Amino acid sequence: MKLKYYYFILLSFALTLVACDDDPVLLKDPVSALSNDCIKRSLPIAPNIVGNEIEFAYAMAIPKELGKLSSAQVVSSIAGAAGTYFDPNSYYTNSSGKDIPVKVCSDSQTSGATTTINFTVDTCAATLRFYYIIPEEARGKEVRFSFSVKASNGQTAEYQLGPYKISKMDMIKNLSVTNDKCYLSFSEEGEAVHIYSKEDLLADPSLAAKIDIMYAYSEKTDLSHAFYTGSSPKEYMEDAELPSGFVNNTKMIKMYGLQDRQLADLQYSKFVDDLDFETIDMSKGVSYILGLKEEAGAWVETADGKYRAFIYINKAPTGEMTVSAKRYKM
Numbered sequence: 001m002k003l004k005y006y007y008f009i010l011l012s013f014a015l016t017l018v019a020c021d022d023d024p025v026l027l028k029d030p031v032s033a034l035s036n037d038c039i040k041r042s043l044p045i046a047p048n049i050v051g052n053e054i055e056f057a058y059a060m061a062i063p064k065e066l067g068k069l070s071s072a073q074v075v076s077s078i079a080g081a082a083g084t085y086f087d088p089n090s091y092y093t094n095s096s097g098k099d100i101p102v103k104v105c106s107d108s109q110t111s112g113a114t115t116t117i118n119f120t121v122d123t124c125a126a127t128l129r130f131y132y133i134i135p136e137e138a139r140g141k142e143v144r145f146s147f148s149v150k151a152s153n154g155q156t157a158e159y160q161l162g163p164y165k166i167s168k169m170d171m172i173k174n175l176s177v178t179n180d181k182c183y184l185s186f187s188e189e190g191e192a193v194h195i196y197s198k199e200d201l202l203a204d205p206s207l208a209a210k211i212d213i214m215y216a217y218s219e220k221t222d223l224s225h226a227f228y229t230g231s232s233p234k235e236y237m238e239d240a241e242l243p244s245g246f247v248n249n250t251k252m253i254k255m256y257g258l259q260d261r262q263l264a265d266l267q268y269s270k271f272v273d274d275l276d277f278e279t280i281d282m283s284k285g286v287s288y289i290l291g292l293k294e295e296a297g298a299w300v301e302t303a304d305g306k307y308r309a310f311i312y313i314n315k316a317p318t319g320e321m322t323v324s325a326k327r328y329k330m
Contacts (some may be wrong), residue, residue, distance in 0.1 A: 034062040034155040038147050045275045046262055047167040050139050056250045061125040061147040066155035069119045074130055077144040079113040081135035086117040090126040138166040167274050173324040177215040185215040186307045192327040201243055208245030212302050214241035217319050225292040225316050232288040248303040251285025255297040263312040263324035276327035277308045307328055
């Protein structure tokens with residue numbers, strides 16, 4: 001398969017359409033030798049969170065009379081987690097705005113911090129996507145990337161990107177809470193929030209000491225979906241009962257209008273980041289929150305002050321909620 005040079009320019013132009021305004025235009029100048037350019041396709045202002053991916057688009061081109069593309073690689077300053085890879089397809093955008101893959105490479109190979117890929121078609125231009133899975137080792141650090149390409153005539157080209165700050169926070173999405181699965185803990189290692197059930201506490205009553213928030217649903221409209229802590233007043237709890245041993249006086253602040261895009265999967269340009277957790281004033285936090293609704297949320301600080309969290313309400317039908325959370329270790 002021959003991928004013509006003008007065809008590559010169309011590929012590059014298509015990528016600039018889906019990139020953000022601040023991203024560089026790929027291969028701005030006419031190509032007279034082996035050339036390369038790269039953009040970060042992931043949301044530019046979103047926190048980079050351990051376990052999530054950072055996506056890049058790496059464009060390469062050489063005039064047809066000089067040779068063809070042979071291989072490409074990327075070296076990261078911190079090795080990516082399992083699942084880090086080069087997509088073997090190059091993409092173009094059709095008239096309907098859909099990205100169409102064209103396979104141009106073999107499957108990529110990752111060894112340590114280096115991911116390599118070999119071209120398997122006679123092509124002088126391609127735009128490949130690289131997916132870096134953020135490892136635990138990168139938490140709270142910065143990561144840099146060195147992209148490079150080699151052509152059949154021996155020429156090489158290199159492109160540096162970064163540094164990218166990796167967040168200290170954890171994130172989890174789309175957990176169900178009910179009147180049975182109702183105990184939320186923010187102190188579990190590696191989990192933004194862990195949900196215990198009433199059955200869990202019956203089997204192991206000591207788990208009550210880990211509870212930071214209890215969820216409860218009431219048919220009374222003034223209570224509805226609610227969060228309670230170890231010091232919530234009984235008059236606001238209707239039939240809900242705190243389990244024996246649940247004593248944590250967690251602080252909470254009810255929040256509207258903060259539809260974090262990573263938690264909500266909605267087209268808002270709002271993100272809770274590390275700085276938000278560090279600077280939020282929790283001194284006026286309360287011990288209960290009533291009437292929670294979809295797209296609302298709550299800031300949380302554990303009783304010992306070790307963790308802060310933001311809980312987002314994805315769905316709130318009768319009798320249950322779907323929640324997502326970010327957690328930050330202070």
